[in-house]
Structures are given as structure tokens and as C-alpha cells.
Amino acid sequence: MTTDGNITANLTPLPDKVGVEGLEDKWTHTWDDEQTFAFQGDRDRTSVYSIDTPPPTVSGHLHVGHVFSYTHTDIVARYKRMCGYDVFYPMGWDDNGLPTERRVQNYYGVRVDTSLKYNPDFKPPFEGTEGKKVNARDQVACSRQNFIELCEKLSAQDEQQFKDLWVRLGLSVDWKNSYHTIGKRARRVAQKGFLRNLQRGEAYQKEAPGLWDVTFQTAVAQAELESREYPGFYHKLAFHKTDGTDVYIETTRPELLPACVALIANPNDERYKDLFGTTVTSPLFGVEVPVLAHPAAEMDKGAGIAMCCTFGDVTDVSWWRDLHLPTRSILMRNGRINTEIPEWITSPQGQEIYAQMSGKTTFSARTVIVDALQESGELIGEPSATTRMTNFYEKGDKPLEIITSRQWYLHNGGTDLKLRQELLNRGAELKFHPDFMRVRYNNWVDGLNSDWLISRQRFFGVPFPLWYPVQENGEIDYDHPLIPTEDRLPIDPTSDVPEGFAEEQRDQPCGFTAETDIMDTWATSSMTPQIVTHWDEHDGLFEKTFPMDLRPQGQDIIRTWLFSSIVRAHLENHALPWSDTNLSGWILDPDHKKMSKSKGNVVIPKEPIDKFGADAVRYWAACAKLGVDATYDTGQMKIGRRLAIKLLNATKFALAIGREDKNHHVNDSSQVTWDAANVTEPLDQAVMAKLSTVIREATAALDEYDHAHALSIIETFFWEFCDDYIELVKDRAYGTTTCSEQAMISARTTLGLGLDAFARLFAPYLPFVTEEIWHWMHDGEGSVHTAPWPSADFYEQITHSTAESLLDNAGAALAALRKIKSEAKVSMKTPILSVTLKAVPQAQREIQESLSDIACAGKVTGDITLTDLQHDDFIAAGLEGSTEEELQQKAADSFIILTAEHVLGEPPVKK
RNA sequence: GGGCGAUUGGCGCAGCGGCUAGCGCACUUCGUUCACACCGAAGGGGUCGUAGGUUCGAUUCCUACAUCGCCCACCA
Numbered sequence: 001m002t003t004d005g006n007i008t009a010n011l012t013p014l015p016d017k018v019g020v021e022g023l024e025d026k027w028t029h030t031w032d033d034e035q036t037f038a039f040q041g042d043r044d045r046t047s048v049y050s051i052d053t054p055p056p057t058v059s060g061h062l063h064v065g066h067v068f069s070y071t072h073t074d075i076v077a078r079y080k081r082m083c084g085y086d087v088f089y090p091m092g093w094d095d096n097g098l099p100t101e102r103r104v105q106n107y108y109g110v111r112v113d114t115s116l117k118y119n120p121d122f123k124p125p126f127e128g129t130e131g132k133k134v135n136a137r138d139q140v141a142c143s144r145q146n147f148i149e150l151c152e153k154l155s156a157q158d159e160q161q162f163k164d165l166w167v168r169l170g171l172s173v174d175w176k177n178s179y180h181t182i183g184k185r186a187r188r189v190a191q192k193g194f195l196r197n198l199q200r201g202e203a204y205q206k207e208a209p210g211l212w213d214v215t216f217q218t219a220v221a222q223a224e225l226e227s228r229e230y231p232g233f234y235h236k237l238a239f240h241k242t243d244g245t246d247v248y249i250e251t252t253r254p255e256l257l258p259a260c261v262a263l264i265a266n267p268n269d270e271r272y273k274d275l276f277g278t279t280v281t282s283p284l285f286g287v288e289v290p291v292l293a294h295p296a297a298e299m300d301k302g303a304g305i306a307m308c309c310t311f312g313d314v315t316d317v318s319w320w321r322d323l324h325l326p327t328r329s330i331l332m333r334n335g336r337i338n339t340e341i342p343e344w345i346t347s348p349q350g351q352e353i354y355a356q357m358s359g360k361t362t363f364s365a366r367t368v369i370v371d372a373l374q375e376s377g378e379l380i381g382e383p384s385a386t387t388r389m390t391n392f393y394e395k396g397d398k399p400l401e402i403i404t405s406r407q408w409y410l411h412n413g414g415t416d417l418k419l420r421q422e423l424l425n426r427g428a429e430l431k432f433h434p435d436f437m438r439v440r441y442n443n444w445v446d447g448l449n450s451d452w453l454i455s456r457q458r459f460f461g462v463p464f465p466l467w468y469p470v471q472e473n474g475e476i477d478y479d480h481p482l483i484p485t486e487d488r489l490p491i492d493p494t495s496d497v498p499e500g501f502a503e504e505q506r507d508q509p510c511g512f513t514a515e516t517d518i519m520d521t522w523a524t525s526s527m528t529p530q531i532v533t534h535w536d537e538h539d540g541l542f543e544k545t546f547p548m549d550l551r552p553q554g555q556d557i558i559r560t561w562l563f564s565s566i567v568r569a570h571l572e573n574h575a576l577p578w579s580d581t582n583l584s585g586w587i588l589d590p591d592h593k594k595m596s597k598s599k600g601n602v603v604i605p606k607e608p609i610d611k612f613g614a615d616a617v618r619y620w621a622a623c624a625k626l627g628v629d630a631t632y633d634t635g636q637m638k639i640g641r642r643l644a645i646k647l648l649n650a651t652k653f654a655l656a657i658g659r660e661d662k663n664h665h666v667n668d669s670s671q672v673t674w675d676a677a678n679v680t681e682p683l684d685q686a687v688m689a690k691l692s693t694v695i696r697e698a699t700a701a702l703d704e705y706d707h708a709h710a711l712s713i714i715e716t717f718f719w720e721f722c723d724d725y726i727e728l729v730k731d732r733a734y735g736t737t738t739c740s741e742q743a744m745i746s747a748r749t750t751l752g753l754g755l756d757a758f759a760r761l762f763a764p765y766l767p768f769v770t771e772e773i774w775h776w777m778h779d780g781e782g783s784v785h786t787a788p789w790p791s792a793d794f795y796e797q798i799t800h801s802t803a804e805s806l807l808d809n810a811g812a813a814l815a816a817l818r819k820i821k822s823e824a825k826v827s828m829k830t831p832i833l834s835v836t837l838k839a840v841p842q843a844q845r846e847i848q849e850s851l852s853d854i855a856c857a858g859k860v861t862g863d864i865t866l867t868d869l870q871h872d873d874f875i876a877a878g879l880e881g882s883t884e885e886e887l888q889q890k891a892a893d894s895f896i897i898l899t900a901e902h903v904l905g906e907p908p909v910k911k
Numbered sequence: 912g913g914g915c916g917a918u919u920g921g922c923g924c925a926g927c928g929g930c931u932a933g934c935g936c937a938c939u940u941c942g943u944u945c946a947c948a949c950c951g952a953a954g955g956g957g958u959c960g961u962a963g964g965u966u967c968g969a970u971u972c973c974u975a976c977a978u979c980g981c982c983c984a985c986c987a
Contacts, residue, residue, distance in 0.1 A: 019949085227985075234987090251987060264987085297987080306987035313986050388986050399986085439915055443983055555981085590922095592979080623924080623935095627916085629980075633923055635936050638949085645949050653946030712925070716934080723951085730946095815953085822953035825941050878931050893930065 006675040007756055009777040014656060018648040020613045020641065023768040028167050030771075036783045037077075037172040040086045041544060049085035050545040051077060052529050052578055053173070054553050054561075055092030055181055058158035059103040062165055063602040064632060065595060067609075069584035071621035073552040074171045075707045076582070078764035081172065082789040088545050090177035090532045091166070095155040096186070097521040098216070098395055101460040104151045105139060112459030113141035114494040114516045122146045144492055147460055148182055155180060165605055169614050170767040172785065179531055181524050182462070187490035189531045190524040191465040193572060194410075194454075195483060202411045202571050203454070205478060209310070209317050210453065212403035213393040214335025218457040219407050220393045220400065221520060222414070222450060223560045230390040230399055233383035234302070237373065239263060239280040239289075247272075247280060247291075248380060250302035252388065254373065255337070255365040256309040258285055258345060258354055261325045265305040267293035272305050283378035284369070285350035294319050311402035331401055333457075337365045362401075406478060408455035408464065408517065412567045414448035426566050431580040433705040434627040437555060444559040452564070454523045461518030465491050467498045470511050482512055526564035529577040548578040555583045555627065582705055585629040595632065608637055615766040616640035622765050625708045643715065644769040647762065650722050651773040654751040657733045674752040676798045681732075681743055683810055683850040684750035685802035687725050690717060691757055692795035693804060698761060699792065707764070714761045721754055724811035731856040739852065752777075753798070757790045805895070806846040810854055812895040813837055813847050817858030820902055831905035834862040838869045838898045840891050847897075861905065873898055 031037060051073060056066060081087045094100075105111055108124035125140050142150075166173060179185055197203035210219050235254045238246040249263060260282050265272035275291040282289060296315060297306055308319045310327050319325065330338050339358045341351050353372050357365035373379035390399045413420030424445050432438040455464065467482040482498040484491050493514035497503050505511030527535075529548050534541040547569070553561055562581060569577035586594050589601040596602065608617050612634070619640025624630035679685055694717045701710035731737045733747035756777055763770040763784045774784035781787075816837060821830055835858075839847060844866040847854065855864060869877075874887040877896050881887040890896075 018947085227983090230986080232986085249987070253986085302987045304987090308987085315987075389984085390986055434916095436915060440982060443914070447983060559982085586980085588980090594980080625925095628924095629917085631923060633936095635923070639935060642947095642949060646947070649947040649950095651946090656946075709925085712934080722947090726946085727951095818952050819954095822941060827942055828952065829943085880931070890930065 006673050006677075007753060008671060008673045009752060009756065010671055010779045010781065011655060012776050012779045014652050014776060018645070018652055020615065020644050020648070020769060023772050024168060024170070024614050027768050027771045028170070031172075031783065031785075032167075034783070036785055037081075037087070037089065037174050039088045039174045039177060041088075041541065043086050043544070045544055047084070047086055048088055048544050049077075049080040050088035050533070050548040050550070050578075051090070052532065052548045052551045052565075053089065053091055055094040055179070055525070055528065056162055057094045057097070057099055058155045058162060059095070059100045061597060061602065062161065062605055063587075063595060063597075064605050064608065065587040066162075066165070067169055067605045067617060068587050068621045068624070068630060069552065069554065070166065070171055071169065071618045072582060072584060072626060072707060073550070074169075074618075075622060075764045076550060076552075076702075076705065077172050078767065078785055079702050079707075079789065081785060082760065082763065082787060084788065087172070087174075088177070088532075088548075089173050090179065091163075091171075091173045091175065092179045092181065092528060092532070093155055093159050093162070094181045094521075094525065095151055095158075096181035096461055096524055098458070100151055100155070100182070101458070104147065104154055104460070107154055108150050109139050110142050110147060110150060111136065111139040112144050112147045114144055114459055114514070116141060116143040116146075118143045118145040118495050124150060143495060144459060144463065145495055151182055151460070152180065155182075168609055169605075170618065172767070177532065181521070181528075184490060185534075186524055186527075186531050187462045189527050189535060190462045190519060191489045191491070192486055192536065193527050193530065193568060194519065194523065195465060195486065195489075196572060197410055198481075198483070200571070203408060205406060205408045205455075207404065207406040209320075209402050209404045210407060211314075211391065211393075211400045212333070212405070213396045213398070214333070214401055215396050215398055216393065216458065217333050219403075219405060219453055219455065221453040221522075222448065223452075223522065223564070224394050225391045225400070226394040227389045228392050229387050231385065231387050234386050235370065235373070235383045236303070236380040237283055237307070238378045238380060239282060239307075241275070241280050242278065247275065247305065248303050249305050249307045251307050251312075252386065253309070253312050253362075253366075254369045254379075255357065255362050256312050256330070257282060257307070257369060258287075258342065258350075258357075259309040259311075259328045259330045260287065260289055260307050261310055261320065261328055262289050262308045262323065263291045263305055264294050264297050264308050264319055264323075265291070266297040266299045267295060269297070269299050269304055284353050284372055284376060285345050286347045287344055287350070292319075292323055294323060311404075313402070317402060327404065329404060331362070331403060333403060333405075335398065335401060336361055405457075407453055409451040410454050410523070410567070411571070412448065412452040412564070413445060414451045420445060420448065423563075423566060423570060426570055426576055429576055430566070430578075433580060433582045434625070437558065437581075437583045437627055440555065440558045441563065444563055452520075452567070454520045455517040456520055458518050459516075461521060462490070462524050463492050463494065463518050464515040465489060465493065466515040467493050467501075467512040468515065470507065470509055470513050472509050474509050476513055481515070522560050522564045525561055526568045529565060529569060530572070535573075546573070546577075547575045550580050550582060551578045552582040552584070555585070558583070580705070583627050585624065585627050588629050588631050590632060592631065594629075603632055608634065612637040612641045613644065613768075615644045615768050618765060618767075619643060619711075622711050623708055626705060640766075643718075644766050646722060647718075647758065647766070647769050647773060650726065651755045651759070651776060654726065654733075654755050655776055657730075657748060657751065672752065674749045674756070676749075676753070676794075678742070678745050678749040679753070679798045681746040681750075681850075682802050682806055682846075683725075683728065683853055684746045685799045686804050686806035686810075687721070687750055687754060688795045689799040689802055690720075690804035690807055691754060692792045692799065695757070695761070695790050695795065696792040699789070702764075711765055714758070718758055718762075720807075720811065721758070724814060725754075725807065726751070728810055728814060728850065728853040728857045732853055737852065737856055753795070757795070759784055760787055760790050763787075803846075805842075806849060808895045809839070809843045809846040809897065810850040812843075812897040813839075813854045814857050816897045816899045817854070817860065820899055820904070824904060826904065826907045829859060830907040832858060832860040832862070833903040833905050834865070835860060835902040836865040836867055836900040838867050838873055838900055839896070840869060840888050842892050843895065843897060844868075862903070867900070869896065869898065 077089045110124050232252040234250045276293045279288045357368040413423045427441045469477045501512050507513050533546040565577050616637045620636040698710040698713045729747040732739050735744040759770045759774045879890050
């Protein structure tokens with residue numbers, strides 16, 4: 001307990017032998033029993049620190065990357081808690097999305113059929129057949145609600161292994177505050193958010209050509225695209241001019257020839273100027289198409305003149321739109337060629353070729369077309385191989401096609417420049433750690449080319465809370481959606497019925513029909529700040545926690561999770577969702593390759609934790625700065641383990657000394673007071689001075705989210721404290737020297753104050769070992785993790801203006817004495833009968849102040865003579881300088897202490 | 912093609928317009944079991960990717976290049 005000027009400790013019996021084993025189990029249970037990390041929620045926003053924790057994908061696999069970034073966040077949480085904040089640190093589970101959908105399908109052998117109604121007695125055909133691949137035809141159909149229930153059931157199992165890991169790692173999460181992204185609250189927030197967007201005109205639907213994945217048969221958004229290299233062939237095709245001559249185009253997609261609507265060249269291209277305004281006929285099909293000019297046509301690409309099809313790529317779409325071209329679509333949603341012969345193909349020969357390719361995949365259709373072209377002589381030369389970059393859905397393995405469909409969009413600045421600027425301003429307002437990551441945000445927002453497509457033609461996910469009226473003639477009136485009242489949310493339109501309608505009217509003339517699309521998973525994830533803070537629930541939590549303080553996340557999802565969250569909060573709450581964001585780096589394997597499942601180099605987090613302990617693994621993570629990639633390095637974990645053990649040993653030692661009186665009798669008093677007023681010796685005051693500086697610097701670093709720098713400062717001083725200070729004051733603290741009672745108390749007090757401070761300084765990093773040593777000192781006073789973060793001012797006032805350089809010079813003097821023995825290859829216990837130390841005058845004064853401690857620690861039995869450094873000594877020490885003053889200053893700054901004449905005694909006799 | 916980051920002893924990383932470029936691991940030598948062998952002490956080892964420039968002075972700032980990683984754009 002800290003009071004003004006002193007710290008009272010309740011000492012508990014110390015173990016004979018210390019170790020880090022067992023600490024994790026011991027303290028995780030205590031923290032759980034005592035609800036050490038529970039959010040209190042009884043103070044206002046300024047006293048709360050709230051964290052928008054990333055919900056891990058529960059169907060995904062655990063790997064050390066998880067440990068890495070979640071440790072960084074936990075360090076922040078623990079630090080802020082010690083700073084007095086009521087820390088709101090929830091945990092979410094992401095079970096909304098394709099990976100979970102697939103996992104549920106395979107695990108239970110089920111699939112969603114939105115035409116089915118909820119069946120409360122539904123039983124999946126089997127359960128828990130990991131690895132057994134179920135043929136899609138054998139999956140049993142169930143309603144979406146039944147599927148979601150199975151998903152929640154399975155997620156609960158998956159979650160457990162994540163939770164076990166987080167607990168084991170010591171994450172100070174408040175487990176009472178957890179959520180699922182497919183859970184009821186998340187669905188309600190996502191649907192309510194969407195309806196509010198709709199009311200304000202920010203969400204809209206549109207029938208338009210868009211990127212489409214033929215495997216998953218869904219539209220995909222710009223944020224889900226991935227460019228990949230894709231092999232192909234250039235085919236040179238002859239189109240026929242009216243004068244009987246040909247014009248040649250090059251294409252990698254000859255199978256789209258039936259969908260050709262125009263040939264297009266650059267308006268400045270002399271080669272084709274004469275052709276603009278004329279028509280040509282297509283090879284094989286003989287369809288007449290115009291030759292048109294458009295500035296987007298590049299003269300040096302291919303033949304300089306392109307075939308515009310509806311639709312081969314996004315350029316086709318812009319030509320089609322700008323030049324008001326007809327739509328001649330031949331691709332079906334499953335990626336196969338439409339089976340109906342299009343009405344624009346009129347020649348019998350063309351119809352026959354089309355019939356051969358209908359129903360085929362684009363790949364097979366291409367073969368048909370190429371063979372036919374070769375036969376007709378309209379393919380010039382052999383196709384030449386090429387590699388091009390093509391858009392893929394990030395989870396797909398076939399190139400995206402362009403399909404016209406009705407979709408829901410949300411304004412995100414992709415089309416509205418004013419909104420785009422507002423979102424850029426939000427990005428400028430947000431504090432990125434590290435700062436250079438904001439460039440990625442700006443790049444992304446600047447490069448948006450469309451609004452956010454939020455509808456997906458999938459079955460598992462949060463449904464759009466909408467129905468549409470069915471007209472008398474059976475047609476669906478998409479322009480006047482039926483909207484539920486907010487108090488009904490969440491709803492599923494495929495099982496719930498709009499107000500004023502009855503179930504019997506579903507899909508009937510004059511009735512209603514459900515919107516069967518679901519929302520993009522990011523449409524839900526983008527609202528995690530609103531989900532965790534209970535937005536619009538009027539239970540008081542929102543006001544205490546929103547806008548949040550921190551969003552930790554991966555750098556790979558800046559364009560998705562981070563950006564979409566800012567969009568939603570900007571539109572809904574007119575605020576940034578959080579003030580700061582922490583971006584973690586990647587984990588690289590020892591060969592500097594990014595760890596990923598596909599590379600097969602993933603390390604399961606349990607392994608290093610079992611081997612080195614949670615504190616050690618956390619130490620490894622904590623050594624890496626935010627945004628910097630880290631190598632998986634067990635060597636670093638060993639160092640963490642060593643540090644943890646050193647903390648135990650040093651604390652045990654110092655506390656044991658403190659309990660012995662001058663005659664080595666154990667003092668059984670369990671309570672001691674480390675009164676700052678008792679720090680009377682200059683060396684002890686110097687330690688307090690340095691501690692104060694260390695706290696000040698570490699605190700500043702942590703406030704800037706630089707946990708690695710703070711750790712390095714604390715750790716460096718801790719080792720100096722052990723290797724130099726403890727060694728120097730050992731004997732004085734024992735009272736075995738001829739020092740005064742007060743000098744002994746001063747040493748014991750300083751050791752106590754120092755170790756008490758180290759326990760707290762290391763607590764965010766090494767929560768288990770620090771909790772252990774804290775309880776040796778402060779049993780019955782609660783957790784170190786709710787203890788106050790050390791105050792630099794407290795230790796500074798103890799120093800009485802003693803400079804911390806006194807500690808450095810005393811340490812350097814001790815090192816000089818050790819060097820004598822090390823070079824003489826004798827034991828450190830060998831006495832030095834007499835010695836001369838050379839140092840600058842300032843250092844001599846400081847050594848004089850701690851001379852008896854130095855003599856004791858160095859086993860100097862006779863005189864220590866202090867003398868000035870000579871010019872040759874500076875040179876010998878490698879110093880350079882033009883003036884004597886400069887050399888003196890350099891020697892003082894580097895604590896140069898040399899030894900001259902010395903007489904060694906007899907080494908102690910070995911037993 | 913545009914951009915971001917990295918490049919420092921064998922390895923993993925700090926650092927910074929000038930202090931003798933630090934730390935840990937590994938290495939060498941020595942010691943020790945009375946806090947700690949899950950230990951201690953002392954020591955060796957780097958012309959800071961390359962080439963220019965700014966400066967009295969560059970590992971640090973600027974320019975170009977190289978290598979590695981990543982983001983964005985690129986389908987005729």
C-alpha cells in the first residue's frame with residue numbers, strides 16, 4: 001500500500017526454490033475468482049479506456065500471430081488499468097462469413113435453403129466429423145435460422161480453444177463482455193444500422209453490371225478483390241469491313257465474341273480514324289457492330305483497337321455506359337455460357353457455333369470458338385501466350401466475371417467526393433500507430449471507384465431486414481421495400497412477415513416476398529464499436545465507452561475493417577469510432593517468410609507457451625514495436641523466461657534480507673514499512689534518482705503506445721539494479737559490515753522500494769511472475785494489476801538531489817575491480833589488499849560517497865586510493881578529443897574508471 | 912507504373928546531425944553453487960546495402976540505385 005512517502009508491505013513466507021512453473025494456473029484462477037479485470041462501469045467516459053478488440057475467426061486456426069498482436073493490446077489494457085482507468089476490454093468471436101459457413105456445412109452436413117421455414121426440432125444428419133468432406137448433394141437443407149443455431153453451437157466449441165489460449169496467455173479481458181458477429185445483438189445492430197442508412201438515403205439498390213464470383217455465385221466488393229497473375233493467350237481476330245477488307249483486334253477472351261457490341265479505338269489514332277462511324281461484322285457470328293472512338297482506348301495496347309463485350313472487364317463497362325451501347329450478355333451466374341441462342345445472332349452458321357458453346361464454361365467455350373475461328377481462317381496466326389493481372393475474389397480461385405444484377409450499396413465516398421473528403425479528414429483525425437500506416441488508409445480512400453457493395457447472394461449471414469411487395473401481375477416491386485419497425489430487429493425476412501401481411505401472402509400476387517440476400521460480413525464487423533458499446537440500447541454503456549479509445553488490428557484489413565468502421569461511425573454517430581488505432585506487423589518464420597497456413601510454417605501457440613511459459617512468450621511479443629514484422633524467435637522467449645526467473649530470485653533475495661536483523665536472526669514481523677525518509681545513503685538515493693528517470697521515460701513511451709521501448713528501458717535498469725546495486729549493498733543490507741544501523745535500513749528500504757516498483761513496471765508485460773512477487777510483498781492488498789502505476793515524482797523526492805551518475809560511477813568502479821580479478825583469472829572472492837582507481841574528479845567524489853559499499857562488493861580489504869586520469873589513460877581508453885577539457889568530459893560521460901597499482905590477496909581455499 | 916517500410920557485428924534487434932555505434936543470443940576466457948547453472952564476471956567481434964550530395968561533421972538529412980517485404984493500379 002502506498003501512502004504519502006512510504007510503502008507498507010505485507011510479507012508472506014518465501015519459497016525455498018522459485019520457478020515460473022505453475023504460476024499461470026495459479027493466477028488465472030485467482031483473477032477469474034476475484035474478477036480482477038471486470039469492467040466497473042460506474043464512472044464517466046473520461047475515466048474509461050475502451051478497446052475495440054478484434055474478434056478472431058473462430059473457425060480459423062490458432063497461430064503465434066494471434067499471440068503476438070493480442071499481447072500488444074493486453075499490455076495497453078494492463079497499463080491503462082494501472083493508470084487508474086476503468087478498462088473496457090471485451091472479446092468478440094467472428095462466426096459470420098464464408099469460412100464459418102463452410103465449416104458448419106461440413107461439420108453437420110447441412111446447407112441453407114431460404115425457402116425453408118425454421119424447424120425447432122431440426123437435427124443435423126451427423127455431428128463432429130472433422131475432415132470428412134460431405135458432398136454438396138448429400139447435405140440436408142435447413143432454414144437460415146436453423147443454420148445460424150448450428151453455427152452458434154459449433155462456434156461455442158471453437159471459441160473455447162481461443163478462450164483457453166487467451167486465458168493462458170494472460171489476456172486481461174473482461175469475459176462478461178463478449179459477443180458473436182452472428183449473434184443476436186450483432187444482427188440487430190447490423191440491421192438497425194442498415195435501416196438508418198436507408199432512411200437517410202445512404203443505402204440504395206441498383207441494377208448494374210458488377211464483379212461476380214462464379215464459384216460462390218455472389219457479387220463481390222472492391223475491398224475483397226485481389227489481383228493475381230493469370231496465364232492466357234492473345235488471339236488475333238479479323239473483323240470484316242464493308243469494303244471487304246479486314247480490321248484486326250487482339251483479345252485474350254475470344255469466347256466473349258458473341259457478346260461483342262462495338263470495336264473501340266482512341267479518337268486520336270490515325271490508323272482507325274476513317275473507321276469511326278462505320279460498322280464491321282464480327283467473325284463467325286456475322287453480327288454488325290459499330291466502330292467507335294473513346295479516349296480510354298490505348299493506342300499502344302494490343303492492336304490499338306479493342307473489342308468491347310458486355311462484359312469482359314471494367315473498361316467494357318465504362319465504354320458501354322459512356323457510349324450507350326446495347327447489352328448483349330451471354331454469361332450466366334454460374335459462369336457458363338447462356339443456353340438460349342441470343343436474338344442478335346441471326347446467321348445459321350453463327351447460331352450453330354453458339355449452340356456448340358452454350359452451357360459450357362468459359363474455358364471450354366474458348367476452345368470451341370478458337371477451333372471454329374481457325375477453321376474459318378479468321379484467327380490470324382497462332383495464339384501467343386501472355387500473363388496478365390486479373391481480379392479475383394480473395395477467397396476464390398477463378399477470375400471474376402462481370403454480371404448484371406440488382407444489389408445494395410452504401411455510400412462510402414466512392415462516388416461522392418464530398419463524403420470522400422470527409423472520410424479522408426476522419427483518417428487525418430485518427431492517430432495511427434505507427435503513423436506511416438495512415439498512408440494505406442489514404443491510398444485506399446483515394447482509389448475508391450464505386451460505392452460499397454454490401455449485398456451478397458449467399459445464405460449464411462445477417463439478412464437484409466426487408467421484404468418487397470408483389471404486384472397483382474406477380475412482379476416484384478423492388479422500389480418500395482417493406483421495412484420492419486426497429487423494435488422487431490433482428491428479423492429474418494425469409495421466416496418473419498412484414499407488418500400488415502400474413503404468412504399465406506408470401507410470394508403471392510398482392511402479397512410480399514423476402515429479400516434473400518445477406519449483408520457483406522464487413523457490414524456487421526464495421527459496427528463492432530456500436531455492438532460492444534450497446535449503441536442505441538439506452539442502458540448507459542454507450543455514453544461511458546463511445547467513441548472508443550483504441551482499435552487494434554492487422555495492417556491487412558485497413559481497407560476493410562478499419563475503413564468500413566470509420567464509414568459507419570461517420571454516417572451514424574458523426575464521429576470517429578476510436579481515437580487511436582494500433583497496427584501490428586506480421587510474424588515471420590526464422591527464414592523471414594510470412595507465416596501462413598498455406599506455407600505450412602505456422603507454429604501452434606501452445607508449443608512455445610508450454611515450453612517457455614506465457615510470460616516469456618509475451619516478452620518476445622512485447623519486444624517488437626507496433627507495425628514492425630517480427631521473427632518467430634525462441635531465443636527471445638528464453639530471454640523472457642530468464643528475466644521472469646531473475647525477477648523471482650532478486651525479489652526473494654531482497655525480501656529475505658529485509659527480514660533479517662543485524663545478527664542474522666529472522667525477524668518474523670510480517671509487515672515492514674519502506675519509509676522514503678530512511679533512504680539516507682547517497683548510493684541508495686542515486687538508485688531512486690535513476691528509478692525516477694526510468695519511470696518517467698517508460699511512462700512517456702507507453703503513452704505513445706511504444707511498449708517495446710518502455711520495456712527495454714525498464715529491463716536495462718532492472719539488470720543494472722541486480723548486477724551492480726544489489727551486489728554493492730548486499731553486505732550493508734545484511735548488516736554484516738561495520739556500517740550504522742541507519743545505513744542498513746537505508747539499503748533495505750531502497751531494495752524494497754526498488755523491487756516493489758519493478759513488480760509494477762513489469763506487470764503489463766509479465767503478468768504472472770509480477771503477480772507472484774507482488775503477493776510476496778503485498779498479500780491481501782489485491783492484484784498488482786490494479787495497483788497504481790509507479791509515479792516518477794514519488795521516487796524523485798527521495799533522491800534529495802543526489803545524481804544518478806553516482807550509481808553509474810559506483811558500478812564502473814566495481815567493474816574495474818572485477819576486471820582485475822577476471823584478468824588475473826582468479827575468483828571474485830579473492831581479496832584485493834590495496835588498489836588505486838583512476839577517475840575524473842567528479843567520479844572520484846561520487847566513488848568516495850559509496851566507497852565502503854564498493855570495497856565490500858569488491859572484497860577490498862585495504863586502502864582504495866583515488867587519483868586523476870592522466871593523458872595517456874584517455875588514449876588507452878580510446879577517447880579522442882582536441883582539448884583536455886573535452887577528454888575529461890568524455891571520460892565523465894562514459895564513466896571511465898581505470899585501475900592502477902593493486903595487490904591481490906590469496907584466493908579463498910576451495911572446499 | 913505509383914506508394915510505404917526495411918537494409919546496422921554470425922543471428923535477432925535498438926539507436927541517432929557530433930558523445931568511443933548500443934543490446935540480447937551465440938562465441939572466448941575465468942569464476943561459482945551462502946538470490947539466481949534457468950548463474951556470475953571479464954573479453955573478442957561492426958568502414959551501419961551501394962554511389963553521389965548537403966554540412967565543419969552523416970549510420971542518422973537529401974537524391975539515385977540495388978535487394979527484401981507489403982499496399983495500390985494494371986484484364987484489348
